[in-house]
Amino acid sequence: MVVVQEADFDLAVEYQKLTENNAQDGAVVTFIGRVRDFNQGQGVTGLTLEHYPGMTEKALKGIEQKAKERWPINRVTIIHRVGSLKICDQIVFVGISSPHRESAFAATEFIMDYLKNDAPFWKKETTKQGCHWVEAQQKDKDALKKW
C-alpha cells in the first residue's frame, strides 16, 4: 500500500494494519523518518516537501513491487508526507510483515534506499538564516550498491 499525503500518520494504526488477522508473519519491521534539527543547515526550524503528483505514487508502487519480487514479504505499507513540516515531525513510514526477520529487514531498508534515489520528493529546509534546497547526497546513491 502506497500513500502520499499532507496529514500525519500514526505508527500504532499502521502496525495494526500490518498485523490484524495475520498469524503467518512472525516478523514486523518499521522505519520512520523524522525532521531533524540539523541537516545541511544548522538550526533547521522546519522544511517543505515538494513532490511530483502522480509520479510519486507510481515510483513508490514500483519500488514496493521490486521488493515483493525479491523477498517473501506479505504486507507492505509506504507513507510519505508532503507540504510543511516542523522539527520532530514524521516524514516517511515503511512497514513490512514477513514470516522471516531477514526478509523484513532487507526489504524495509531496500525500499528506503530506492525511495531516497528514485521517488520525486524534494526538501527545502528553513533555518534562521533563510531557506535552501537540500542537496542530494552521494551516500544515498552509494546505498543502492548493496542491493
Added chain:
Amino acid sequence: MVVVQEADFDLAVEYQKLTENNAQDGAVVTFIGRVRDFNQGQGVTGLTLEHYPGMTEKALKGIEQKAKERWPINRVTIIHRVGSLKICDQIVFVGISSPHRESAFAATEFIMDYLKNDAPFWKKETTKQGCHWVEAQQKDKDALKKW
C-alpha cells in the same frame, strides 16, 4: 534499555520513548517478533517461553552495548516476554533511534541476530498433537557471519 517481562508491550508507547524530546534522530527502526501459527510444528496453538533469570538481562545488555560501540545510535530499547503466549502475541521488541537510517537498520538487525544466539530463552511450542521444545536453527547461527 533492557526489559524481560511476562506482560505485553505497546509499540506506540515504546516509539514515544524513543522519540520524545529527541530532535537529533531522523531515523527510527523497530522490530517486533510475534507468535506464528506454523513453525517447527504444524498448527501451533501457542508457546511457553522459559528463560534464565539474571542471565537474560545481562546477555541483552551486553548485546545492546556491543551495538552502541559499533554504530552511532542514541536510544535503544529491547523488550523480551517470557511465560505463556498465544498465536499472534508479541514476543520481542527492538527499537532504535539514530541520526542515520543505515545505523538504525544495521543495529536493530544485529541485536536480533545476537539475541537469537546468545540470550538464554527457550521456546516450547504447543500444537494439537502435544508440545515440544523448538530446535535451534543453523540459519540463526549463520546470520552472525554478516557482522
Added chain:
Amino acid sequence: MNIQVKFFAQLKEKLGCGELTLSFPSESVTVSEVKSALSSKGSVWQKSLADGHVLMAVNHDLVVESFSVEDGDEVAFFPPVTGG
C-alpha cells in the same frame, strides 16, 4: 505533435516556470531533442538543463536521454530527489 513539459524544485525556481507545452513537427522526438528545444529559450535554460545531474521522466517513469517521446506525453525535468 504536442507534449507537456514540467519542472520541479530548484529547476522550477531557476527557470521561473513549472509547466509549458512544446510543439514539434515530427511524430516523435528523443528526450535529448526536447532538452535542445528548451535550451534555445535562453542561457538560463541552456545552463540549467546542461547539468548532468538533472533527472528526466516521461509519463512518470525515469528515462534516459535517448528515450522516445510521442504526442501527448508528459516530460519532466528535475534535480536529484531528496525525500525520505
Added chain:
Amino acid sequence: MNIQVKFFAQLKEKLGCGELTLSFPSESVTVSEVKSALSSKGSVWQKSLADGHVLMAVNHDLVVESFSVEDGDEVAFFPPVTGG
C-alpha cells in the same frame, strides 16, 4: 569449595533437575571438570552433557570448557537458545 549448578529447558527435563550444589576439594576447577563430576551421576547425565551443542555459562556469561570456576560461582548448562 561449593558451586551452584543450574539446568534449563530440555536439559532440565531430561535430567529431572533444575538446580543442585556441587562440592570440590580444590580451590578452583574448570567447567570441563564440573561436567565430569556431573556425568558420574549416571548415564542420562553423562549422555546429556556430552552433547556438543550444550552451552555453558558462569555467573551469567557464556564460557568455554576451559573456563575456571571458583567458590560461590553459579554454573549453568543449557541447550542452544531459541528466543526472539
